[in-house]
Amino acid sequence: MTITLHVCITCRAGVAPQPDQPPPGAQLLAALRARPLPPDLRIQPVECMSACARGAAIALSAPGRWTYVYGHMSPADADQILTGAAAYANAADGIVPWRQRVEIFRKRSLARIPPIG
Template identity: 65%
Template sequence: MSVTLHVCTTCKANLPLAEGEQPLGARLHAALMAGDTPQGLRIVGVECLSACAQGAAIALSAPGRWSYVYGRLTEADAPDILLGAAAYAEAADGLVPWRARPVIFRKQSLARIPPLES
């Protein structure tokens, strides 16, 4: 089963951008794409996750699993995000035990969304 990691590429974390500067979300997306992607994980850039005040934001989802939205992230968090995504991919229902989550996934969760009923 494929897990999708959506990355808001337009997140600026409510910070002004200098001329020609990439948004924080775009830099996070690039850092994640350059990392060691866990098996079964698709990393997809999206234009907005509507978490602008909490950017940069990501969302983890897969069919039949709980979904999560995380915020207040930077490109320095990319290794921990990939570790958390790998743990999520291994959890059949998307519920990773608290202590098995990276600290950023414990402290920077914005939302947990139940799986869709079929």
């Protein structure tokens, strides 16, 4: 089953716009794409996740699974994000036991949304 990692590319993460640099969310997307991806993980850039005060924001989702939204992410978190995404992919319902989650997913969760349908 394909897991989707949504990455807000417009997130400024509290940083004033820099004309010579992409927003922090776009920098996070670039950092994630520069690494090997877990099997069946698709990265989907999105324009806004309405978590502006807590950006850069990401979300993990898949059909029939819980969706998680995380904030305060940066390019330095890319490895942990991908490790956490792999754990999410291996959890049948998307719920990774709290103690088995990567640290940033334990501390930066913004929402857990039940499966639709």
